[in-house]
Amino acid sequence: MNDATVADRRRIRSIEASLSDLSGVADAIEQMYDDRLDVAIIRDALPEGPLAAVGDQLDREDRNPGWTRPNEKMPVEDIQILGTDTPATPTYQAPRGASLEAYLESAERHRSEAQDVFERGFDPAARITELLGRFSGGRPVAVAQAVDGRSYVPFTVRRLTDGKQIGLHHDYHYPLSLYNELAPTVDTRTLISYVALLRRPDAGGELCVYGVTPDTPDPPKLANGFSWDLAGVERRFDAAKFTLDVGDFFLLASGRCLHRIAPIAGPRARVTMGGFLALSKQRDRVFYWS
Numbered sequence: 001m002n003d004a005t006v007a008d009r010r011r012i013r014s015i016e017a018s019l020s021d022l023s024g025v026a027d028a029i030e031q032m033y034d035d036r037l038d039v040a041i042i043r044d045a046l047p048e049g050p051l052a053a054v055g056d057q058l059d060r061e062d063r064n065p066g067w068t069r070p071n072e073k074m075p076v077e078d079i080q081i082l083g084t085d086t087p088a089t090p091t092y093q094a095p096r097g098a099s100l101e102a103y104l105e106s107a108e109r110h111r112s113e114a115q116d117v118f119e120r121g122f123d124p125a126a127r128i129t130e131l132l133g134r135f136s137g138g139r140p141v142a143v144a145q146a147v148d149g150r151s152y153v154p155f156t157v158r159r160l161t162d163g164k165q166i167g168l169h170h171d172y173h174y175p176l177s178l179y180n181e182l183a184p185t186v187d188t189r190t191l192i193s194y195v196a197l198l199r200r201p202d203a204g205g206e207l208c209v210y211g212v213t214p215d216t217p218d219p220p221k222l223a224n225g226f227s228w229d230l231a232g233v234e235r236r237f238d239a240a241k242f243t244l245d246v247g248d249f250f251l252l253a254s255g256r257c258l259h260r261i262a263p264i265a266g267p268r269a270r271v272t273m274g275g276f277l278a279l280s281k282q283r284d285r286v287f288y289w290s
């Protein structure tokens with residue numbers, strides 16, 4: 001492919017809404033599944049006060065609420081996570097992901113760490129359930145559960161400090177063994193990320209989304225054959241960049257669209273809480289987890 005084919009390429013379809021008018025996004029999850037929408041940004045989706053207080057409190061070096069660092073080996077990707085030490089994604093620590101059993105055990109051990117940073121009276125998982133229900137086309141929303149009744153992690157809190165980023169990736173995680181139980185129960189056409197911003201960095205930290213899917217032929221890779229070639233991606237494919245403020249929320253068809261979080265620049269960290277969601281196989285419910 002060369003630059004002359006720009007016009008033929010997949011475009012990033014996004015929509016922006018605010019809590020006072022969600023009419024265009026009431027069915028955003030289905031629109032994303034049907035490949036009609038890639039990104040929905042909801043401004044002021046959650047109250048700024050309780051989120052900013054958490055963002056503030058978590059942006060300190062003198063106290064450690066229990067951060068785990070599954071990408072420590074790769075300094076530029078050294079994300080800090082609260083809520084699990086066994087993410088439901090590949091990491092530099094476990095490039096093929098962990099086992100479901102290890103994930104569920106970690107969920108039990110670390111569950112309270114992500115909840116406890118919020119002020120009493122603010123139940124983040126309840127707020128997320130309620131919020132996702134506004135984009136679900138009336139479908140009930142629930143945290144995913146294992147067959148033995150154990151709960152998946154509803155959300156994790158993530159911190160990126162100066163110079164750190166989340167590099168280019170897709171989140172089509174169903175082939176991982178951690179998804180052995182979940183994948184057969186959900187609609188695997190795509191997977192959707194949800195994220196709320198708790199602290200905005202001075203600069204950087206934007207969500208950058210590209211028109212590259214897991215099926216794009218001949219995607220731009222470096223000479224090693226597996227690392228993404230960012231310059232090549234940006235040259236050849238449609239791109240969109242989104243800046244979030246505290247309280248803003250996004251849904252992203254992350255199983256389909258290549259994306260990254262730009263490097264943070266400056267002393268203020270970027271702090272988010274988020275996870276993934278999917279439609280059930282019958283398309284009548286929404287399950288979420290992190």
Ligand SMILES: O=C(O)CCC(=O)C(=O)O
Binds near residue numbers: 158166171193254260
């Ligand atoms: O902003 C975040 O916390 C993560 C964004 C992301 O890369 C994802 O959800 O896949």
